[in-house]
Amino acid sequence: MRTLRLIIILFITATLQESISQQVVFRQPSSYVLGFIGNDSISLSSVNYKSFRIYFTESSYTANHLNEIERELDIAYNKILSVLNISSYNNGIYLLAVDSKEEMNKVMGYKIKGGAAKGHDLVFFVYNQNIRPQFKHEIFHLISYEIWGLTNYRLLDEGGATYTDNYCFYDNPMYSINAYYLQQKKLFPLDSLINRFDNQVKKSDVIAYIQSAGIYKYLYEKYGVEKMKLLWTGGFENFNSIYGFSIEELETEWISFIKTIPIPKDFDINKLKEGCG
DSSP states (O other): OHHHHHHHHHHHHHHHHHHHHTOOBOOOOOHHHHHHHTOTTSOOEEEEETTEEEEEOTTSTTTTOHHHHHHHHHHHHHHHHHHHTOSOOOBOEEEEEESSHHHHHHHHSOOSSEEEETTTTEEEEEOSSSOOOOHHHHHHHHHHHHHTOOOSOHHHHHHHHHHHHOOSSSSSHHHHHHHHHHHTTOOOOHHHHHHOHHHHHHHOHHHHHHHHHHHHHHHHHHHOHHHHHHHHHHOGGGHHHHHSSOHHHHHHHHHHHHTTSOOOTTOOGGGGTTOOO
């Protein structure tokens, strides 16, 4: 009886310790974050939901769709943990929601749909009837930085985030859309995405992001997460030693694979004018 009682006590203690270790910790907001969520010129409300603290104005689209936001956050969180191959993440994340890209420009100084401030636990996003919050993409940036560290290659950073989001109107978008770009001879040389990513973004951000996601997907799913983690921190200068073949061979191999992917029958490139929604 005494032994059984001791086992029960040890089990309860271990369970409590595990629960405590998994508690979300919101780190003190940096001065950068406080410049937005603590801005007196903007009247913000906030709600806590699991690992997230959501800031929004009372009359906003977000205020009227918090249930949808919470469901999307659950989906995003689980997908990101799966891609990064981790079981949990304990840091709390601040989310700042606005109604339009114009409002985003006023708040952040950029007319964009969303973004992430690595090292500051902050994601900012536009949410309205026409623009979905790309939580998987933006939150991936924050958590990958904290868990895997900094990558010096935007192909991996943006490719990984776009791969994790895995949405762009069509089935199998990161491959099928690349198949269309290949057919149209619009794909960028791999070397240019590795070494001059931002220059290619200026030509077409949609192609640069989706092509990078297709390459990321191929490496991740064919050769595994452990090699991807090594590439993430070690960089393409170590590609040959990590994968056992050259970057040029990767490009040839990937192009040959993309040629086998069918283009959606109803494909309409005009859907992608504003990105992936």
